[in-house]
Amino acid sequence: MTCDPLALPSSAADWPAWFRARTASELARATELVDALRSAPPADPVAVLRQWDRAAGHLGNAAAAGSLFGNVHPLDEVRDLADAAEQEAQRIGTAWGLDRELYDVFATIDDGAVAHDPLAARVLAKVRNDFRRSGVDKDEATRTRIAEIHERLTELDQEFSRVIRDDVRTVRVTPEQLAGMPDDWLAAHPVDAEGMVTVTTDYPDSVPVRMFARDQDVRRQVTVAFLDRGWPTTEPLLTELFALRHELATTVGYADWPSYDADVKMIGRSNPVAEEARNEPSRSIPAFIERIVAAAEEPMRRDLAQLLERYRRDFPDATEVPGYDYNHYAELVRAERYDVDSQRVRAYFDFAKVRTGLLEVTGRLFGLRYEQVDVPVWHEDVTSYDVFATQPVVEVRGAPAPSLETRIGRIHLDLHPREGKYKHAAQFTLTDGVAGEQLPEGVLVCNFSRGLMEHDHVVTLFHEFGHLLHHVLGGHGAWYRFAGVATEWDFVEAPSQMLEEWAWHADVLRTFATDAAGEPIPGDLVAAMRAADDYGKGIYARTQMFYAAMSYWFHADRVHGADAPDLTSRMVELQRRYAALPYLPGTHMFASFGHLGGYSSGYYTYMWSLVIAKDMWSAFDEADPFAPEVAQRYRDRVLVPGGAADAADLVADFLGRPFSFDAYAAWLDR
Known part of the structure; x- marks a missing residue:
């Protein structure tokens, strides 16, 4: 049926x-x-x-x-x-x-x-x-x-969520202050009647400006505006949110909200990554954070030393690099030390070509075909595709496998910013799939440029599409309870993070990354991009652990009836303890940290999942990332079952062993 x-x-x-x-x-x-x-x-x-x-x-x-x-x-x-x-x-x-x-x-x-x-x-x-x-x-x-x-x-x-979505801040600057910005970006931001250019805090504006603008004051203004979105409006909302979560958790018998939340997560069970998880599962969260912090210490120090060395050429007396200068100077390090110019890289990533390439790559990898359909949607920017299986899929647990060339789902891509729209990148469910009853439909909601894309945004697109594939491929079982990404919540990022690997592979990129003349991206440039991407891993890991610690301690601070500290003060304390970059005085990043809503105390999920993703990627042959045997085994044993088994068992079924920390540690220290 x-x-x-x-x-x-x-x-x-x-x-x-x-x-x-x-x-x-x-x-x-x-x-x-x-x-x-x-x-x-x-x-x-x-x-x-x-x-x-x-x-x-x-x-x-x-x-x-x-x-x-x-x-x-x-x-x-x-x-x-x-x-x-x-x-x-x-x-x-x-x-x-x-x-x-x-x-x-x-x-x-x-x-x-x-x-x-x-x-x-x-x-x-x-x-x-x-x-x-x-x-x-x-x-x-x-x-x-x-x-x-x-x-x-x-x-x-x-x-x-509404406040974050609607609070778009702006900075008005002169054209001269935008020296260093890409030509296509400047063309999309004309000078107004007063001779000024408006820069918003939406990603297609704020990310390139913080990376390319040579004017330090512009970078500082845009960074401050970006970090202060939602403040002060969301602070009382969050304070009440954390207090009510604590009350709920303790009312139903848990020590605190992180214990309640972790009880149904992978981290709440004994496993190779958080062996501390026994009778108090939430204690394994700070233990995992500290493990990543320790592993990232030396890579972070190497990253910061290179960054500060470059920064001191312009500011000889500097002892640290402020957050508003990080993206710009990290880009200079990559350009000068690794010969990677992001503006040159952008020339190979036209949005339309990237979208087409994404579909071709994932179709080849997982035995799928996408057919664009002209159907009613909620906005003219949205493109819709029916998804068909072109390679046999194993029998789904509890339901027959879809036959070849049967439509197995529909996806909708809503990929450009507009007023009133979600400001980040995420996969949303339209319908969960159950065999014979309801077709899985998913929606990718992102905020990308309509023209040239930063490669980081290409990686983000692959990442989010990984969620969409999980939703569609896992939507053919017999139970709604196990449909799509219905695994433990701290595993759902692993399949999407692993799909990022294909956005870094030279042979893959050359199939769709071409410049205006049609020339594919050179292999040596991709190699340099990967080397440059290795720069900053330590800083990235420590930044992520700052976010994870904030999401955990904002909830855990309420134990035993203790008064919760002021959110700004606690954020500053945790940033100083965990992050690689210093706090920017007067800013309130937590006020727009949307993951405090859906992920609550579990932001560690992203790094936890990355540990698993790196281990799963180790099963693939980098010389042949499309090798059908391993790709189909991954599809059928990890994605297709949805939540029909514990995530650790799905991964072990694919790898032939329990997952471990080793591949991640080796990658971080590379």
């Missing part, structure tokens, strides 16, 4: 009514299925679990639509409807988790009655754990308070 993609409205005027109808029907169906479970559950325990799973799938459809369109739709009315729908889906899900009568339906299932179906048994174990973590065993007053906390947390998270 094949499934059709979701049909979106064909005109802007139809969007509000369509969105109301879509979310109302999904929420109604979810409620109907759960009400029936309470009143007359099926006699077959597996059927009980399937009905619950389908209800969760319908609830997820409403929540996904709310999350996506609240971040990308150009109409304020639709964004407001989306926020409300996401809140309602969260409210319903919270109510389910606190419903003792509903819990009894699952508590009374005999484990032996589902033992013949391993995936059903896995669902049952996870559902029972969900109820335990929700606080279903608490008294009525406590459960009422838990519901209030969940509702407020959703509101705070949405408001935090």
Whole structure:
């Protein structure tokens, strides 16, 4: 049985009514299925679990639509409807988790009655754990308070995201102050009637200016504006968010929010990377941070020594490089020491060619074909593709494998900035996929230039597309619970980080990276780019650990009722302890650190996943990154199963051994 993609409205005027109808029907169906479970559950325990799973799938459809369109739709009315729908889906899900009568339906299932179906048994174990973590065993007053906390947390998270999304700051400068900027960037930023040029804090403006502008004051102004987005508005939102998370975690029996959050993560189990994880899983987070900090110490010192040596040619008395000068002088180090001029590199990465190349590379790698389709979408910038399998896919656990040339998903690429749109880069779900019931649809939301791209942005595009592939390839099992990227949350970045490797491979890049004359990027330039990219790894790792420590300690500081420190003071303290670069006085970077919303105390995830990604990449032959045997094994054993097994088991199945820290350590010290 094949499934059709979701049909979106064909005109802007139809969007509000369509969105109301879509979310109302999904929420109604979810409620109907759960009400029936309470009143007359099926006699077959597996059927009980399937009905619950389908209800969760319908609830997820409403929540996904709310999350996506609240971040990308150009109409304020639709964004407001989306926020409300996401809140309602969260409210319903919270109510389910606190419903003792509903819990009894699952508590009374005999484990032996589902033992013949391993995936059903896995669902049952996870559902029972969900109820335990929700606080279903608490008294009525406590459960009422838990519901209030969940509702407020959703509101705070949405408001935090909205403020960051809408707070675009600007710096006005003279044309002369933009010396050093690429010609195509200057052409896209004409002088206004007052003889000035406006630079925004959106990535296509702020990243190139901080890298290329020769005027230090311009770099400083743009950096300060970028770091101060959201402040002071988001500070009280975050303070309340952290306090409520702590209250929720302690109410349901955990020491603090990081313990609650880590309990269902990879890091919450014993493994080769965080052996400290035993009875107190959250303690393995600072232990992992310290392990990376120690491994990055010497590489960071080498990076900083090269950076300061170059900086002192212009500022002889300097003892450190300020943050607003880092990107510019790191670029000079790469250009002078490694002979890599980023403006020359940009000439090979025209956006349209990169997008086409991305599809060709991933299609060849994973046995896929993308067919562009002309369908209604929410904005004219969005391009949509149907995805087809051209190579056999192994049987998905619990469901038959898709046949060749069957449409296995639809993807939407929303890749350029606009007012009111999400400001970072992420993959959003439109629909989760279940075999025979619903086609997986995913959306890539980024903010790239329409012309030439920095290579870093090319890498980001490959990274985010890795999430999209995971969503589509993992969307053909038998359970919504395990669809797509439904693995432990600290693993979801690993497949996308590994796909970045193809954006660094000379033979891969030469298939689509060509200049205006059609000449492919030279192999020696790519080699120099890779050598230059090795510069700064230590600084990068330490910066990431500063972010990870901030996300952890902002939540962990509330243990034993202690008053949480002022967020700015705590951020400055943690930056001094962990980061490679100094604090820029007067700035409040945490105020726009969107990962404090979705990732909460778990920003360590990015580096944790990178450790695993480097280990998985070691299974590939760099001389032949498209070798079909290993690529198909990776696709079928890591991506296709979705969350049908623990991530550590999926990786071990692919590698033939448990994952380790060794490949990452070797890469960091290279």
